[in-house]
Amino acid sequence: MDDFPPLSLHVPEPEVRPGGTPDFSNVPIPRAGSVPRPPVDVDPRDIRDLAFSIIRVLNREGEAVGPWSGLLCDEELLEGLRHMMTLRAFDARMLMAQRQGKTSFYMQHMGEEAVSCAFRKALEPGDMNFPTYRQAGLLIAGGYPMVDMMNQIFSNEADPLKGRQLPIMYSSKEHGFFSISGNLGTQFVQAVGWAMASAISNDTRIAAGWIGDGSTAESDFHAALVFASTYRAPVVLNIVNNQWAISTFQGIARGGSGTFAARGLGFGIPALRVDGNDYLAVYAVARWAVERARRNLGPTLIEYVTYRVGAHSTSDDPSAYRPKDESEAWPLGDPVIRLKNHLVRRGAWSEERHRQAEAEVMDSVIAAQKEAEKHGTLHSGGKPSVRDMFEGVYAEMPPHLRRQRHQAGV
Amino acid sequence: MPRMTMIEAIRSAIDIAMERDRRVVVFGEDVGYFGGVFRCTAGLQQKYGRTRCFDTPISELGIVGTAIGMAAYGLKPCVEVQFADYVYPAYDQIVSEAARIRYRSNGQFTCPIVIRMPSGGGIFGGQTHSQSPEALFTHVCGLKVVVPSNPRDAKGLLIAAIDDPDPVIFFEPKRLYNGPFDGHHERPVTPWSRHPLGEVDAGHFTVPLGKAEVRRKGDSVTVLAYGTMVYVAEAAAEETGIDAEIIDLRTLLPLDLDCIVESVRKTGRCVVVHEATLTSGFGAELAALVQEHCFYHLEAPVGRVTGWDTPYPHAQEWDYFPGPARVGEALVRAMEA
Ligand SMILES: Cc1ncc(C[n+]2csc(CCOP(=O)(O)OP(=O)(O)O)c2C)c(N)n1
Ligand SMILES: [Mg+2]
Numbered sequence: 013m014d015d016f017p018p019l020s021l022h023v024p025e026p027e028v029r030p031g032g033t034p035d036f037s038n039v040p041i042p043r044a045g046s047v048p049r050p051p052v053d054v055d056p057r058d059i060r061d062l063a064f065s066i067i068r069v070l071n072r073e074g075e076a077v078g079p080w081s082g083l084l085c086d087e088e089l090l091e092g093l094r095h096m097m098t099l100r101a102f103d104a105r106m107l108m109a110q111r112q113g114k115t116s117f118y119m120q121h122m123g124e125e126a127v128s129c130a131f132r133k134a135l136e137p138g139d140m141n142f143p144t145y146r147q148a149g150l151l152i153a154g155g156y157p158m159v160d161m162m163n164q165i166f167s168n169e170a171d172p173l174k175g176r177q178l179p180i181m182y183s184s185k186e187h188g189f190f191s192i193s194g195n196l197g198t199q200f201v202q203a204v205g206w207a208m209a210s211a212i213s214n215d216t217r218i219a220a221g222w223i224g225d226g227s228t229a230e231s232d233f234h235a236a237l238v239f240a241s242t243y244r245a246p247v248v249l250n251i252v253n254n255q256w257a258i259s260t261f262q263g264i265a266r267g268g269s270g271t272f273a274a275r276g277l278g279f280g281i282p283a284l285r286v287d288g289n290d291y292l293a294v295y296a297v298a299r300w301a302v303e304r305a306r307r308n309l310g311p312t313l314i315e316y317v318t319y320r321v322g323a324h325s326t327s328d329d330p331s332a333y334r335p336k337d338e339s340e341a342w343p344l345g346d347p348v349i350r351l352k353n354h355l356v357r358r359g360a361w362s363e364e365r366h367r368q369a370e371a372e373v374m375d376s377v378i379a380a381q382k383e384a385e386k387h388g389t390l391h392s393g394g395k396p397s398v399r400d401m402f403e404g405v406y407a408e409m410p411p412h413l414r415r416q417r418h419q420a421g422v
Numbered sequence: 423m424p425r426m427t428m429i430e431a432i433r434s435a436i437d438i439a440m441e442r443d444r445r446v447v448v449f450g451e452d453v454g455y456f457g458g459v460f461r462c463t464a465g466l467q468q469k470y471g472r473t474r475c476f477d478t479p480i481s482e483l484g485i486v487g488t489a490i491g492m493a494a495y496g497l498k499p500c501v502e503v504q505f506a507d508y509v510y511p512a513y514d515q516i517v518s519e520a521a522r523i524r525y526r527s528n529g530q531f532t533c534p535i536v537i538r539m540p541s542g543g544g545i546f547g548g549q550t551h552s553q554s555p556e557a558l559f560t561h562v563c564g565l566k567v568v569v570p571s572n573p574r575d576a577k578g579l580l581i582a583a584i585d586d587p588d589p590v591i592f593f594e595p596k597r598l599y600n601g602p603f604d605g606h607h608e609r610p611v612t613p614w615s616r617h618p619l620g621e622v623d624a625g626h627f628t629v630p631l632g633k634a635e636v637r638r639k640g641d642s643v644t645v646l647a648y649g650t651m652v653y654v655a656e657a658a659a660e661e662t663g664i665d666a667e668i669i670d671l672r673t674l675l676p677l678d679l680d681c682i683v684e685s686v687r688k689t690g691r692c693v694v695v696h697e698a699t700l701t702s703g704f705g706a707e708l709a710a711l712v713q714e715h716c717f718y719h720l721e722a723p724v725g726r727v728t729g730w731d732t733p734y735p736h737a738q739e740w741d742y743f744p745g746p747a748r749v750g751e752a753l754v755r756a757m758e759a
Contacts, residue, residue, distance in 0.1 A: 023472040029455065116546035116736070167737035175737025178548030194550025195508060196480055229479030231511060257480060259456035265479045333456045390546075390737065401738040402730065412701065416730050420741065 026261035030331060034341035039317075041343050044071035044287075045078020049296075052304045056282040063273040063283040066317055069292035074353035080296040086360040092133065092291050093351050093361075095153040096125040097370060100348060101377045102148070102158060103322075106165055109381070110326045114389035115165045115179045119145050123321035123339065126291040126347035127252055129153045131220070134298035135188065138217045142190045142203035145180055146252065147222055156187045158377065162384035169394030170387035176400070197223060197230030200249065204240045207247035207305070218246040218305040226257020228272055229265045237313070241279035244310035248301040249281070251313065252288065254320035259333040276313035288318030289344040291351045317344065398422040425615040426622040428599045431573035432462045432538070435580035436500060438626050440470050443498060446584060448475045450485055450502030450538075459504060460540060460599060486512035489535045490520050499535045500584050506541035506593060507553045520589040521564030536583045536590045541569075542650050542697050543729075543743055544597035544607070548736035554649075554698035554729070559591045560675045560707065566590040566631055567675040569648040571598060572619035575672055578629025586631060595649035603650055604657035605745035634678035636685070640667035643691035643722075643756045646682060646708050648672065651695045651744070658749035664757055666693075674704055682708070683715045690721040691756040695749055700728040722759030725752040 027035050047067045050059050069081045076082065084092070103120040110118040121128070128149030135141075141150050151161060163170040165179040173183060183191035190206075193199060203221030210217045223233055228251055240247055251272045255262050262272075269275055276283030282304070286297040294316065301312035319342040323330050355361035388394035402409065402417040409417070426434065439446045448463055448470075454477035457464025467475040478485050482503050489499035503509045509516075520533045543552035559567050568583055568590055570576035576594065583590040597603045601613045614620030637652055642665040645655040652670045659666040667685050671677065686692045692712050694705040709724040727744045735742055 021473040023454075023476045025455075025472065117548075171737070176549070176733065176735045178550065178736050181548070194548065195510070226480045229481040229484065231481065231483055257451075258459065259452045260477045260480075264477050267479070327459070396737050398738055398741045401732055401735045401741060405732050413731055416700070420730065422741075 024263040024267070026263065026334070028335055028338070030333065030335055032335055034335045034338040036341055036343050039343060042066050042068065044068040045081070047078070047080070049079035049300070052300060052307060053309055054282070056280055059282055060277055063277055063285060064270055066285050066287050067293050067297055068287040068290055069296060070290045070350050070354055074350070074357040076292050076354060080293060083296050083299065084292065086355070086358065088133070089291070089351065089355055090360060092129060092295070093348070093355060094369065094373065095129040095149060096291070096348050096351065097373045098377065099125045099129060099149050099152050101374045102152065102161070105377050105381055106162070107326065109165070109389070113391060114385070115167070116390055117179045117326055118165065119180050119325045120322045121146055121148060123342070123346065124252065124254055124288065124318045125149055126294050126351070127288045127316045127318060130291045130294035131250065131298045133295055134302045135220065136217075138188070139219065140188050140190060140206050140217065141220045141222065142199035142206065143192060143222045144199070144224055144227070144252070145192055146224065148180070148182070150189055151182060151184065151187060154187045154189070156184055156189070158380035159383045162381055163387055166384055166387070166389040167396065168384065168388035169396060170384070171396055174400035174404070175396030176404070196227040197232035201232045201236040201239065203249070204236045204245045204247050207245040208239070208243050211243070211246055211308070216306065218248070218302060220248045220250060222250045222252065224257060225251060225253040225255070225262045225272055226260060226265045228275065237276065237279045237281060240311035241281055244308070246305040246308060247311045248298070248305055249311055249313045251315045252318065253315050254318050256320050256324070256330075256334070258324045258328060271315060273313060273315035281311050281313050283313040283315070285315045285317055287344055288316030289347040289350060291347060292354070319344065423621045424624050425620050426573045426577070427614045427620070428570075428573045428576050428594065429460055429462050431577040431622050432580055432594065433464060433466070434622070434624065435577040435584070436463060436466060437469070439500065439581055439584040440466065440474060442626065445496065445498045447492065447497050447499050448501070449478050449499070451478055451480050451504045453477060453502050458502060460596065462538070463502065482508055482510070482512040483515055486515040486520065486537060489537070490515060490523070490533055493533045493535050494523070494531045498584060501535065501537055503537060503539040505551050506539040506555050507550045509537070509539055509555065513558070516559070516565070516589070516591070517562050521562050524588065525564060532587060533589045534587050536580070536592050538592045538594060540596035541593040542595040542597055543734055543739060544603055544650065546736060546739055549733040552734040554593070554696065556593055556674055557698060557702060557704045560704050564589070565675060566673065567593070568631060568673050569593045569595065570672060571595065571649050571652040571670050572602070572617070573614050574619050574622045575629050577622050578627050579631065579672065581626065582628040582631050585628065590631070593649065597650050602653045604653040605743060606657065607740055629672070631673045632676045632678055633673065634669050634671045634681040636667060636681070637670045638666065638668040640665040640689070642666060642689055643693060643753055644669060644682070644685040644689045645753070646671060646692065646694045648674065648696070651697060654744065654746050654749055655695055657746040658753055661746055662750045662753050664753045666753060677711070679711060679715065682712065686712055686716040687719045690719050692716070692720070693725040693727065693749070693752045693756050695727045695744060697729050697744060699731045700726060701731050703728055722756045725756050727752045
C-alpha cells in the first residue's frame with residue numbers, strides 16, 4: 013500500500029477561457045463523404061465506429077459528396093435554406109422584442125438552425141417530437157404559423173397557451189410538437205413512451221426525442237436509453253451537442269465517454285454522430301434513423317455536433333466564460349452559409365438572390381410580428397384573462413379551485 | 423459595516439465557511455468557473471481551487487447523491503440546485519436518504535449537507551422559475567428548512583446551516599437577491615444598500631436555526647411570514663393602518679413555536695401568508711399549531727393568504743402573487759371578525 017501516492021480529484025476544464033485563443037484542434041473533423049452509409053437493418057455491433065466519427069456531406073468547396081449525399085433536389089434544398097433563414101430572422105426580431113420589453117425572455121438558435129429544420133423534413137405527418145427549447149425549426153419547417161409562435165412569446169390575448177407558459181415553451185399537438193417543459197431531460201424518456209404506445213397500438217407513427225449535451229447527464233436520458241433498448245421502441249433519440257450548457261463546457265457532461273453518441277453503445281442502440289451544421293448530412297442521417305424506427309428496427313441515437321453561437325438565453329452573457337471569438341473558430345462553419353454556397357455551386361442560387369431572399373424573409377417575419385402585436389405584448393395591449401389562470405389545471409375545475417377563482421373576483 | 427446584497431451575503435457566508443473549514447466543498451450546475459447563474463459562488467473556485475468549488479453535470483440527483491456520499495466520508499458539502507423548481511430529480515436522495523441516514527444507522531453515518539436553491543416568484547419566470555416548494559420538505563422528518571428574508575439573516579443562517587450536523591434545505595427567495603420586494607411591482611426596486619438589513623458584518627457570525635424574529639411590533643393581529651412575504655406583509659400593515667405584529671419565521675423546521683404563541687396570545691388574531699400554493703402548504707401546519715396552542719385566545723379564525731392552487735403562470739404573475747392588497751384584505755377580515 014505504501015507506494016500509492018495520495019488520490020486527487022479530476023475536474024475537467026475546457027482548453028480555453030476568456031482571454032485565451034479559441035482552439036478546436038482537439039475536435040477531429042473527418043473529410044466530408046468519408047463515413048460509410050450502412051443499410052438500415054445493420055447489426056448495431058457492426059457500426060460502433062459511427063459513434064466516434066462525424067458524418068458529413070458538404071465539403072469545403074460546397075459540394076455534396078459521399079454515400080450520404082444525393083437525397084434532396086434543388087427545390088427541397090431551397091426550401092430548407094428558407095426555413096433556416098426564417099428561423100434566424102425570427103430569432104433576431106424576437107431578441108430585439110425582448111430588449112424592448114415586449115416579452116420577458118427569449119432563447120435563440122444561432123448556429124444550430126440546420127438541426128431542427130432538416131430533421132423535421134425527414135418526419136411524416138402524425139409523428140411526434142418531444143423537443144427542448146432550442147428546436148423551433150421543427151415548427152417553422154413544419155408549417156406552424158409564426159404569428160402563433162409570437163403570440164405565445166408575447167403572452168398576448170391570442171397566445172395559444174393562455175399566458176401560462178414561459179415564452180418559447182411552445183406546444184402544438186397538431187404539428188407534432190409536444191409541450192416543452194422547463195425541466196431538462198424529462199421529454200427524452202416521454203418520447204420513448206410515446207413510441208412504445210405507437211408500437212403497442214400497431215400504429216405506423218414514430219417519435220423523436222430531443223436533448224442538449226448538458227442535459228444528457230439527467231437520469232431521464234439514461235432511463236430513455238434503457239427503455240428504448242429493452243422494448244426496441246420506434247424512436248429517434250437526438251442529442252444536440254452545441255458544446256455548451258450555459259457556462260459549462262460539454263466535457264463536464266461527457267466525462268470519460270469519448271462522445272455523447274457513444275453512450276448508446278452500451279445499450280446496443282445504433283449511435284451516429286453527424287455534422288450538425290450541414291443541412292444535407294442532418295437530413296440524411298435523420299432519414300436513416302426514421303426509416304429504422306418505421307421499419308420496427310428500433311431506436312437510433314444521433315449526436316449532432318454543432319456550436320451555440322449566441323448566449324444561452326437573454327439572461328446570459330457568455331463573454332464571462334468563453335472567448336468572445338470562439339464561435340468564429342468553430343471548424344464546422346455556419347449552416348446557412350454552407351447550404352447557400354452549395355446551392356450557388358449547384359447553379360440553383362446566387363448571392364444576389366440570397367440577398368433578396370434575406371430581405372423577403374425579414375419582411376415576412378416583420379409582417380407576422382405586426383400581426384401578433386395587434387393582439388398585445390407582455391405589458392401592453394390584449395392579455396390572456398385571469399380566468400385562464402384557473403382553467404386547465406384539471407379537466408373539470410374542482411370546488412376548491414372554483415372557490416379560489418371566486419375569491420380572486422374573476 | 424459593509425453593505426451587501428443578498429447575493430453578496432450568501433457568497434460571503436460560503437467564503438467564510440470554506441476559509442474556516444477545509445471540509446466544506448461547494449458544487450452545482452455553473453457554480454465553479456462562472457460562479458453560479460445568480461453569481462452566489464463567484465470567485466470561490468478561483469480562491470479555493472477546482473476540487474473545492476466545481477461545476478457538475480446537470481443532474482440534481484447526482485449533485486445531492488454525491489453530497490450525501492461526501493458527507494458520509496466526513497466532508498461538509500454545500501451544494502446549489504440552480505432553481506428550486508429543478509430539485510425534484512433529487513427528491514428521492516433527499517427524502518429517502520439524506521433525511522434518514524442518521525436515524526437508520528443509529529448515528530454511524532450522518533448527513534451534514536446544505537442544499538441551497540433560489541425560490542419564489544416575481545421575476546416573470548413562469549412555472550419553472552418561480553416555485554416555492556418548501557412544504558414538500560417541511561413534511562420530511564430529518565430535514566431542516568430555512569428561508570431567509572434579508573442579507574444579514576441569509577449570511578448568518580447559511581453559516582449556521584453549514585455548521586449544522588444535519589441536512590438543511592436552504593431556500594433563497596430570488597426576488598430578494600437585489601433588494602426587498604413588497605409586491606408593488608410597478609414601483610422601482612429599492613436596493614439593499616438603502617435598507618438597514620443590507621448592513622452585514624464582513625466577518626464570521628451566525629443566526630441560529632430555529633429562531634424567528636419579530637420584524638414589526640404590533641398589538642392587533644399576528645402575521646406569520648417568511649421570505650418575500652415579510653415585506654408584502656409590512657406593506658399591507660402600513661397601507662391598512664392595522665397594527666400588525668409581523669413575525670419572520672426564518673426557519674420553518676424546526677419552528678420557533680414559542681415566538682408564534684407568545685405573539686398570537688397577545689394579539690388574539692393571526693394571518694398566515696406564503697407564496698406557495700394553499701392546499702397542504704406550510705400555512706396549514708402553522709394554522710393548525712396556532713389553533714392548538716392559542717385557541718382560547720383567538721378572536722377570529724386564522725386566515726391564510728397564499729398563491730392560488732394552480733401552476734405558477736407567466737403572464738398572470740401579479741394576479742397570482744399574493745400581493746399587499748390581498749394580504750391587507752385578510753388583515754381587515756381578521757380585525758372585523
Ligand atoms: C432539471 C433542470 N436543471 C437545471 C435547469 C437549468 N438549466 C436550463 S438550461 C440549462 C443548460 C442546458 O444545456 P444543454 O442541455 O446543453 O442545452 P442547450 O441550452 O445547450 O441547448 C440549465 C442548467 C433546468 N432547466 N432543469
Ligand atoms: Mg448544450
